[in-house]
Amino acid sequence: MLPLPPAVEVREDAQGATVVALRGELDVGTVSRVRRELIAQLAERPVRSLEIDATGLERGDMSGMVILHQLRSGVFTRGVRGRVLGLRPELENLLVAFPSEETLRQVEAGPAPVSVPEEVGAATLSLARDARVQITFLGSVVQALATAARTPRRTRFAELVRVFDTAGANALPLVTLVSLLTGFVIAFESVEPLARFGAEIYIADTIGTAMTRELGPIMTAIVLAGRSGTAFAAELGTMKVNDELDALETMGLDPIRFLVIQRIAACTALTPLLTAYSMAAGIAGGAIVMRAVGFTPAAIRNELAASILASDVAFGIGKSLLFGALVAAVGCQRGLETGRGAIAVGRSATRAVVASIVLIILVDALFAVLAFVLGK
Amino acid sequence: MSVRAEDATVVVDEVALGYDGTIIQRDLSFSVRRGEVFGILGGSGSGKSTLLRALIGLHPPLGGRILLEGEDISAVQGAARGRLLRRFGVMYQSGALFGSLTVLENVRLPLDEFTDLEPEEKDLVALAKLDQVGLCTAARKLPSQLSGGMQKRVAIARAMALDPGILFLDEPSAGLDPIISADIDALICRLSRRFCITSVIVTHELPSILAIIDRCVLLDIDARTIIAEGRPVDLRDHSTDPRVRRFFRRDGDESGRAVP
Numbered sequence: 001m002l003p004l005p006p007a008v009e010v011r012e013d014a015q016g017a018t019v020v021a022l023r024g025e026l027d028v029g030t031v032s033r034v035r036r037e038l039i040a041q042l043a044e045r046p047v048r049s050l051e052i053d054a055t056g057l058e059r060g061d062m063s064g065m066v067i068l069h070q071l072r073s074g075v076f077t078r079g080v081r082g083r084v085l086g087l088r089p090e091l092e093n094l095l096v097a098f099p100s101e102e103t104l105r106q107v108e109a110g111p112a113p114v115s116v117p118e119e120v121g122a123a124t125l126s127l128a129r130d131a132r133v134q135i136t137f138l139g140s141v142v143q144a145l146a147t148a149a150r151t152p153r154r155t156r157f158a159e160l161v162r163v164f165d166t167a168g169a170n171a172l173p174l175v176t177l178v179s180l181l182t183g184f185v186i187a188f189e190s191v192e193p194l195a196r197f198g199a200e201i202y203i204a205d206t207i208g209t210a211m212t213r214e215l216g217p218i219m220t221a222i223v224l225a226g227r228s229g230t231a232f233a234a235e236l237g238t239m240k241v242n243d244e245l246d247a248l249e250t251m252g253l254d255p256i257r258f259l260v261i262q263r264i265a266a267c268t269a270l271t272p273l274l275t276a277y278s279m280a281a282g283i284a285g286g287a288i289v290m291r292a293v294g295f296t297p298a299a300i301r302n303e304l305a306a307s308i309l310a311s312d313v314a315f316g317i318g319k320s321l322l323f324g325a326l327v328a329a330v331g332c333q334r335g336l337e338t339g340r341g342a343i344a345v346g347r348s349a350t351r352a353v354v355a356s357i358v359l360i361i362l363v364d365a366l367f368a369v370l371a372f373v374l375g376k
Numbered sequence: 377m378s379v380r381a382e383d384a385t386v387v388v389d390e391v392a393l394g395y396d397g398t399i400i401q402r403d404l405s406f407s408v409r410r411g412e413v414f415g416i417l418g419g420s421g422s423g424k425s426t427l428l429r430a431l432i433g434l435h436p437p438l439g440g441r442i443l444l445e446g447e448d449i450s451a452v453q454g455a456a457r458g459r460l461l462r463r464f465g466v467m468y469q470s471g472a473l474f475g476s477l478t479v480l481e482n483v484r485l486p487l488d489e490f491t492d493l494e495p496e497e498k499d500l501v502a503l504a505k506l507d508q509v510g511l512c513t514a515a516r517k518l519p520s521q522l523s524g525g526m527q528k529r530v531a532i533a534r535a536m537a538l539d540p541g542i543l544f545l546d547e548p549s550a551g552l553d554p555i556i557s558a559d560i561d562a563l564i565c566r567l568s569r570r571f572c573i574t575s576v577i578v579t580h581e582l583p584s585i586l587a588i589i590d591r592c593v594l595l596d597i598d599a600r601t602i603i604a605e606g607r608p609v610d611l612r613d614h615s616t617d618p619r620v621r622r623f624f625r626r627d628g629d630e631s632g633r634a635v636p
Contacts, residue, residue, distance in 0.1 A: 028538070032492040061539035062504060063487070066497045093570050094539075098500065099507040107503065107515045340520045341475035 006030040007056075008037040010045065017049040018042075020071060020082070023056030026064035034067055038076050047077040055086030065094045137256075137333045141264060144257040159262040167228035167263075168270035172277065174227065178219050179278040183207055183285030186215070191293055200293060204303035207286030212312040216279035218364060221323035224271060225356035229331035232263055233352035236335025237345040245336070255336065264328040271324025272317045279316060283308070319367050323360055330356045383409040384443075385542060385574045386431065391440035393426050399438060400426060403601045406593050410541075413568050413575045415585055415592030415608065417623070422595040425546060428578045432466050432544055433457075445541060462490055464542040465535030469550055471527040473519040479506065479530050480515035486537040505533040509563060525556035529563065536567065542574045543567075549581050557581065561588045582626065586612070594620060 006024040013019050020042075026034060052071050072095075074081045087095065114122075148155040190206045236259060239245050248255050283304060290300045334352040338344045386408035393401045401423040408414040418424040429435035431442055433449040442449050447460050473482050483502040487493060493501065506512045509529040519527055528548060535543055548564060549557035565588045568575045579585060585592065585608045594604040594611065596619055604611050604620045612624035 028491050028493075035494075062501050063491050063493055063497075063539070066493060066500055069500065070497075090572065097508055098504045099512050103507060103512050104503065106513050343475045 006034050008034055008041060010038075010041040013051070017051055018045065018047045018077070019051045019053055021053040021056060022068075024058060026057055026060040026067060028061055028063040031064050031067055034064075038067065038071070042076050047080045050074075050077050050080050050082030052082045052084045053086060054084055054088075054091070057087065057091060060091050060094065062094050062097070065091065065098070068095055069098045133337060134333060137329070137336070140254075140256045141260060141329065144254060144261045145265075147257060148261055154257075156258065156262060159259070160266050163228075163263050163266035164270055166231070167224065167267060168274060171223060171227055171274060174223055175220060175274055175278050176281050178223055179211070179216065179281035180285040182215055182219055183211055183282030184289055185285075186210055186282075187286035187289035191289065200290075201295070201299070201303055203286060203290055203293075204300065205307040207283055208304055208307035208309075209312060211279045211282035211286070212308060212316045214316070214364070216282055217275050217316045217320040217323060218360065219282075220271060220275045220278045220320060221327060221360045222357060224267065224274070224324065225327045225331075225353050225360065228267065229327045229352045229356045230349040232328060232331030233335040233338075233348040234345055236260075236332055237338030237348040240336065240338045241340060241342075241345060256332075260329075260332040260336070263332055264325055267324040267328035268321055269324075271320045271327075275317055275320035275323075276313075279313065315367075315371065319364065322363060326359050326363065327356045330359065385410045385445055386414070386576060387441075387443040388427075388431070389441050389443070391427075391430065391442060392438040393423055393430055393435070394438050395426075399600065401595060401600055402439075404440070404593075404595075406602065406605060408574055408576060408591075410574055411568065411572045413565065413577065413588050413590045415589035416576065416578045416595065417580060417585060417592050417608075418595035419580060419597060419623070422597040423600075424578045424580075424595050427595070428544060428546055428576070431576065432464065433461065462486075462538050463540055464544060465538070465540040467528070467531045467535045467543070467545045467548060469547040471519070471524075471531040473527055473530055473534070475519055477518075478515065479511065479517050479519065479522070482519065482530060483534045483537055486534070490538060502533075502537065505536055506530070508536070508567065509533045523556075525552050525560065528552070528560055532560075532563065532567070536571075536573070539571070540573065542576065545575060545577045545579075547579055547581075548577060549579065549584050554583065557584065558587070564588055582624070594623060 006022070006026055009021040009023075011019050011021070020038070022034070024030070050071070052068065054068065068084055068087070070076060072082050072084055084095065187203050187207050190203050191200060194200050194202055194206075236245070236255075239259075245255050248258055287300050287304065290303075291297065295303075331352045334348045334355065338348040384407040388404050388406050391401075391404040392399055393404070404427065416424045416427055426435055430437050431444070431449070436450050441451070444460060445463055447456070449460065452460050473479075474485070477485065480499065480502055483505050484498050487498040487501055491498065503512055503515060506515055509532055511526060511529055511533065514522060514526065514530075519530065522530065532543075532545070532548075535545075543564075545564065549560050552560065561584050564575055564577070567573060577584075577589065589608050591606065592608050592611070593602045595601070596603040599619075604615060604617060608624070611620055615621055615624075
C-alpha cells in the first residue's frame with residue numbers, strides 16, 4: 001500500500017500546548033512542501049510548549065527527518081523546543097543520528113581570514129623557497145648530466161627516443177599549422193601599409209626577418225610548452241602521486257638521472273629542428289600571400305633569398321636551444337614538486353606552462369637587448 | 377539457501393561478464409535479500425570487481441540481467457536511470473573523494489545536486505552522516521589531510537548521503553591495518569543493521585568475510601563462474617570443494633597462488 005501524501009496539522013491541546021501532527025511520507029521528495037506548510041501554520045501562532053505527534057508518519061528518510069530535528073530544536077517556534085511522540089522505531093533511528101549540539105560545536109571552523117601583511121609575507125617566503133628549489137634542481141640536473149656523460153651505458157636512451165618522437169615528430173602538424181598561419185597573417189597585414197608606399201616587395205623582408213629572428217623560435221617554444229612542458233609536468237606529477245618517484249628513490253635511482261635529463265636533452269636537441277621547420281613554414285605562408293598579390297615565383301624567391309640572412313637564422317636557432325632546455329626543465333621541475341591528488345597534477349601542469357611562457361618571453365627580450373647592444 | 381522473490385533487493389540472473397568478447401565470468405545467478413550483508417568473494421583476477429561494476433551499471437553484462445529493487449540496471453534509461461542510481465550508494469576502493477572539496481562538501485555534494493533542502497539543512501544531514509562514521513570534527517579538512525582509513529569512512533558517509541537502500545563497497549578494508557580494518561567492518565555492520573541497508577561487499581579479506589558477511593558467493597578464475605554460495609562459516613567448515621577450502625584456509629597451490 002502506498003503511503004499517504006504528507007500532511008501537516010497544527011492545533012492546541014486541552015492544556016494549551018501546541019501540537020504539530022505530521023502524517024504520510026516525510027522524505028527528500030516531500031520535505032520542501034512540509035517545511036512551507038509548517039512555516040505558514042506556525043507563523044502567527046504564539047507557542048509556549050510544543051509536542052510533535054509523529055504517529056501518522058509512515059515513511060521517511062534523513063532529509064525528511066531534518067524537519068523533525070528542527071521542530072524538536074525549536075527552529076520553527078522561536079526557540080521553543082518540542083517533544084517527538086509516536087515515531088516509528090526505524091524513523092527514530094534516523095532522528096537520533098543527527099549530531100548533538102555539543103558535537104556540532106566541535107566541528108572545526110573554516111580557515112581564519114588571512115591579513116594582507118601575512119599574505120605578502122607568505123608570498124615572499126614562497127618565492128624565496130621557489131628560487132631555492134629551482135637552483136637546487138638546476139644543480140641536480142647538471143650533476144646528473146655529468147654522471148650520464150661519464151656512464152653513458154646507464155643512461156636510458158630509449159626514453160630519449162620516445163620523447164623525441166612524442167615532443168618532436170608528433171608536434172610537426174601543430175607547428176606547421178601555427179607557423180604557416182602566422183607567416184600568412186603577418187604578410188597579409190603588411191600588404192596594405194606597404195602598398196601605400198609602393199613597397200609591397202618588402203613583405204619578403206618583413207616575413208624573413210620576423211620568422212627567423214623572432215616568431216619561428218617563439219612560436220615553436222610556445223607550442224612545445226603547451227604540448228610537451230605540460231605533458232612532462234603531468235607525467236612526473238602522476239608518478240609522484242602514485243609513489244613511483246618514491247619507489248625510484250628507495251631503489252637507489254635518482255629520478256633526475258632516470259627521468260629528467262632524457263627529457264631535457266631531447267627537447268634541447270629537437271627544438272632547433274622544429275624551429276628551423278617553423279621558420280620555413282612561416283616563410284611559406286608569407287610566400288602564399290605574395291603570390292596572391294601578384295608577385296612572380298622568381299621575384300618571391302629572389303627577394304626572400306636576399307632578405308633571409310644566415311646570421312638571423314643562426315640567432316633564432318641559438319635562442320631555440322635555450323628555449324627547449326627551459327621548457328623541458330620547467331615542466332620536469334614542476335612535475336617533481338607535485339603535491340598529492342589529481343588537483344596537484346593539474347596545478348603542476350598549469351604552473352609549468354605559465355612559467356615556461358614567461359621565461360621564454362623574458363629570455364627572448366634578453367636576447368633582443370643583447371643583440372642590439374652587440375650590434376646584431 | 378534460496379531467497380524469496382519479494383525479499384530480493386539485488387537479483388543477478390544468468391549474467392555473463394567480459395571485455396572485448398572475452399568472457400571472464402558466466403552463468404552468474406544469485407539474489408541478495410533486503411538488509412543483508414552480502415559478500416562477493418574471489419581471488420585476484422576472478423572478476424569480482426567487474427561484477428561490482430556491472431551491478432552499479434558501469435559495465436554492461438554480455439548476457440543475463442541485473443535487477444536492483446526490481447529494475448534492470450542495464451535497461452533503464454533517462455530519468456528512471458537517474459532515480460535508480462540515487463537508490464544505491466557506492467564506496468570505491470580508493471575512497472574516490474574529490475580532492476578539491478572539504479570532507480563536508482564531499483558528503484554534501486549528492487544533497488546539493490538531488491535535494492531541495494536549505495543550505496544549513498544540507499550541512500546538518502551531511503554532518504549527521506559524518507557523525508555516523510565518527511568524523512564530524514574533520515568536516516572542514518581536505519581529504520588529503522586524512523588517513524586512508526578516515527578517507528574510507530568519509531567515502532561511506534558520502535555513499536549514504538541520500539539514504540540509499542543498497543550500499544556497494546569495493547574492498548572496504550584493503551590497505552588498512554587490522555585494527556582500522558576491524559573498525560571499518562564494525563561500522564559497515566552497525567550501519568547496515570541500524571538503517572536496514574543492504575550491503576554488497578567485494579573483498580578477499582578473510583577476517584572481514586568471517587566477521588560481517590551474512591552470505592556470500594565465491595567466484596573462481598579458472599571455472600569462470602560461482603563455485604560456492606552460502607554462509608562464510610559454513611563454507612569454511614563444511615565445504616568439500618578443495619578450491620573453496622583453499623580460499624578459506626589461505627593455502628597456496630603449486631603456482632604460488634593463495635586462492636583458487
